Amino acid sequence: MSLRSALLFAASLLCAGAGAGEIPPSERRSGYDLMSRETRAIQDDDATNPGMLWVLDGEALWNRKAGAADRACTACHGDARTSMKGVAARYPGFDAALGRPVNLEQRVNFCRAERQKAPPLAFESRELLALTAYVARQSRGLPIRIAIDARSRPFLDAGREAFHRRQGQLNLACSQCHDDNWGRRLAGSVIPQAHPTGYPLYRLEWQGLGSLERRLRNCLIGIRAEPYAYGAPEFVDLELYLMWRANGMKIETPAVRP
Amino acid sequence: MARAVVTAPTRARRGEIVAVKTLAQHPMETGFRRTQTGELIPRDIIRRFTCTYNGTEVYRVDLHPAMSANPLIAFSTVATETGTLAFQWVGDNGYSVTETASISVE
């Protein structure tokens, strides 16, 4: 059913003509605004938000010693409530040593390797999701603030190009749904503007917490394109563009989404 | 690390009805899902939730596979006396989690 409706939708887009371009700041809406009242209530209350289960796990991990260096995150970062405030709002961030932007998951793994002498946590593992959820939760309510300079501009441009490029068997570009047709319905779902304000988030479809890359993989599979591997530079470039596109919008981690 | 979270007031007036919200981390595998190759994924759910107040059961829930993953159970109880609210989740494959919350009642 979803393949057929997606094909019909793609056909209608071809007839509809040129897209509208990027969303003007005054029209920016978080996916939160497109959800039902009841789902919004789940997100709003920490006592009912299932994402908080991972945030609490993350807090425990933050305080737990790890690796050959036998250090916890607290050894360098102290209380996350102060040290991590605003951090997630400026990720993906440029890593001078690597010469390219890295996302929060990669940053956590670099810290584990360099500072804790611990093995990296697998992408989408419960521990990595818990830690990134805990860190990002410390930025909840703060505006996204991605600053682009000469070093990061080429990566932003690569991400922007990927967002506007037609891909996959359905030959759809992200912008066709998320810039040109947000608010309309695709099968039973309302199309959001695709601002990653609440990651990692609890998706009702997953019945669990997941990262932005997991969600992007869903999208790529949805348009029948080959999904990038977790941590691939193509993903981080796209994440950088999506966060920059959402500049000024408030972090909602851990968000709840359909 | 199996986890459950309880949100309840720490103090209340005698006779006041207080709200209790609980969340348990659990996939609540229904037993109806199949893998891509067709094998049935066995059922694995929380079957029962109980809340006792200083040892007396005040609320009990029997859960079936139609309860969502990471189940929320929110209910109310009368603040009768100072003491402990004890919560227990029991399920398939030996799953058993307990949590407590203290309440001071004047």
Place this chain on the structure above:
Amino acid sequence: MGTTRREFLILAATSLAVPEAARAQLDPNLAANRKAAFQEALRRIVGDAQVRRGRVKLQLPPLVDNGNSVPLSVAVESPMTETDHVRAIHVLTEKNPLPDVVSVRLGPRAGRATLSTRVRLADTQSVTAIAQMSDGSFWSDSVEVVVTLSACLEEGLI
């Protein structure tokens, strides 16, 4: 229960080439069987007693964001005293693979006869809540809920 719905649709669409094991799942009497299971579950709860509409308020969104996790709340009008209270609340569905969703045992200590939770709904259907009173009477409420399938699915379809 997203995957079950998904699989049902896949099987329906590819019914010509479906392998033996999967064919067994295409029960032509699915709807009738589940409706019968609902009636049986209802009988198990109330026996021969009459179930009256009223006193129970069941709330669910009329159109769900996702059938995997549908917020549900039940509230039953009752003084919740020793002599007049709600003993149990049951929630049933007509189209899920199993009719029972959740059962609550409570009493005057609850203060209010309520439950808030999240449930799985396999299809657009009616959800029923039944309250059993201390005097042996049964009261109920029913709500119609529309459940759709998610647009972009995670697993690649066949």
